[in-house]
Amino acid sequence: MKQIIIIGAGTMGNGIAHSFALHNFQVSLVDTNPDSLNNALQTIDQNLSRKVKKELIQPLQKVQALSNIKLSSSLKESLKEADLVIEAITENLEAKRSLFREIDQFCPSHTILASNTSSISITTLASVTKRPKQVIGMHFMNPVPVMKLVEVIRGYETSDATVSQIMSIARKLDKTPVEVNDFPGFIANRILMPMINEAIYAFYEGVAGKEEIDEVMKLGMAHPMGPLQLADFIGLDVCLAILRVLYDGFGNPKYAPCPLLTKMVTAGKLGRKTNEGFYVYDKA
Template identity: 65%
Template sequence: MKNIAVIGSGTMGNGIAHVFAQNGYQVALIDINKEALSKAMATIEKNLDRQVKKELIDEAKKADTLKNITTYSNMKEGAALADLVVEAATERVDLKLNIFKELDAICGDNTIFASNTSSISITKIASVTNRPEKVIGMHFMNPVPVMKLVEVIRGYSTSDEVTAKVMELSKKLGKIPEEVNDYPGFIANRILMPMINEAIYSLFEGVAGVSEIDSIMKLGMAHPMGPLQLADFIGLDVCLSILNVLQDGLGDPKYRACPLLINMVQAGKLGAKSGEGFYTYGHGTKDLIVADRFKK
């Protein structure tokens, strides 16, 4: 597999494109929004500059990486010759199903389809294609150029051959793949999201404040980031979406989203990307400032 198409140029998509291109793959980065594509390429270049500054790569490697990426606003043009398509579009079931239906008509019979979904069923995605044995999950972690894990999710019909190819490919990217089966939330989010939700419930019920909750988990459990800060980083809307997938898929009330989380999402307080969540995020400072609503 040498030709890779990445669908979606947001935070995850541009990170995935960056990693493939840096490892010598020809990458078609596809997004219907041309402005988003320009922003994605600027982000990739900025992240490569950071790697150069840290002496992880040199200027020649940076130039080669950028040369390996071609942007497209038309999915047919970008994906037609791909050996592997990695979908990293918005975490919406209807959108993803439409993308995979279209890809199935565009791509050759041997093309493998992967989704970077963090919780949506790979089996469901595969069901809208004529190649369910060639559909798999490749759940990269954010930030993609830095984080080593790739959660490789086998759908009900995913073949052993395709799984082995994707596991090997992930290793060639310098990642550590871990294979899991296709059930709601997979492993990463099935374990992570209830912890984040419980932290939000603890705040909601007045057990402790934002700083105290995060500090206890960092200092006492050796977490590099507290659960509330992590929720802000992921996006509170994404956290809520995953919790809904878990509750709908497993039917267990322990996955019920905290009312505070629901209210914050409805109010547009989505975390770092909106400028406010449990903390506020301004330009020019790395200090964590608890949002006014949660200050004592």
């Protein structure tokens, strides 16, 4: 695979672009918002500079990586020679379905279509395309340049050949791919989100303060970050969206989002991205 198209220049999209470009893939980062594209390139530049400073990469590697990235606001043009398309837009089913329907029309027949979704059904996304055997989940962890895991999600019709290609390309990025089947939340978020939700319930019910809850999990379970701090890092809106996918998908009340989480998202307290969630953060 040579031509990688990443749609969505947000936190995940720019991190994925960073990883591919650093490993000498030609990357087109596509977003309809020019400001998002420019901010993404600036973020990639800063993150690569940090790696140079820590002597993790050579200065020439940074220069080469940046030269491997092309910014584009034209989706149709970008898709003409795509070998792999990775969707990294907002975690919204209808938005993703609409995008997959569109990219399926403009990509060459050999192109694999991947989603970075953290919970939405790959089978559902594949169903709006004419190439369900070539649709797969490629769930990177945040921050992408640092985290090794890639959940590779096999949809109902995803072919063995597609899975094999994606597992191979993930390893070329120096990632560790783990194959899972297409169920709500896959593995990472099916386990993580109920834990975060339970931590929110514990805070909501007054079992302990937020700092105390986070401290118990950090010291008692050797977690690098407490669950409430992690929720702020992920984004409370994202946590809520994933819990709703789990609740709708399984119909099990154990996945019902805590009322406090719903209230905070409604109030616009989304965590680090808004400088306030369970904790208050200094403005960047």
